[in-house]
Amino acid sequence: WRLTGGTDPCEGQVEVYFRGVWNTVCDSEWYDSEANVLCQDLGCGTVARVPKGLPHSLSGKMFYSCKGKESTLSKCFWRFNNSNLCRQSQAARVLCSGARSLLNLSITEVPASGQPVTVDSSVIVKTKDWESRELMLLIPCIV
Numbered sequence: 176w177r178l179t180g181g182t183d184p185c186e187g188q189v190e191v192y193f194r195g196v197w198n199t200v201c202d203s204e205w206y207d208s209e210a211n212v213l214c215q216d217l218g219c220g221t222v223a224r225v226p227k228g229l230p231h232s233l234s235g236k237m238f239y240s241c242k243g244k245e246s247t248l249s250k251c252f253w254r255f256n257n258s259n260l261c262r263q264s265q266a267a268r269v270l271c272s273g274a275r276s277l278l279n280l281s282i283t284e285v286p287a288s289g290q291p292v293t294v295d296s297s298v299i300v301k302t303k304d305w306e307s308r309e310l311m312l313l314i315p316c317i318v
Contacts, residue, residue: 177190184217185214189269198235199232199233201236201265202265209243223270226269227265228266228268
């Protein structure tokens with residue numbers, strides 16, 4: 176399984192490698208229980224949101240129906256290319272709680288004045304506008 180088209184591997188269109196090719200997953204039964212199984216299996220936390228599906232971009236279609244406690248989608252009820260189960264479906268999507276777009280990566284902004292930043296009494300670092308954010312991330316690593 177993989178998620179494609181998102182900002183990182185923890186969000187996007189749900190795809191499964193089956194019979195030698197990548198296939199999309201039908202959203203006709205793609206709810207929080209199925210999405211949660213996938214997010215946990217991918218190491219992406221739990222399901223944060225199940226966005227509206229998009230048209231299928233791959234030829235094969237997989238259908239999954241989970242109770243929510245399964246360790247992987249392969250332990251759920253599933254079918255491949257079943258036109259009845261995937262009728263009028265879109266390609267399933269998911270946003271897992273571990274996605275970068277959900278993580279609060281903001282830090283306190285550093286004034287971009289070009290003034291020296293004192294890290295230690297013996298270390299003085301000059302900053303430029305574009306380096307301020309990177310410097311604030313680097314300093315705790317050094318310390």
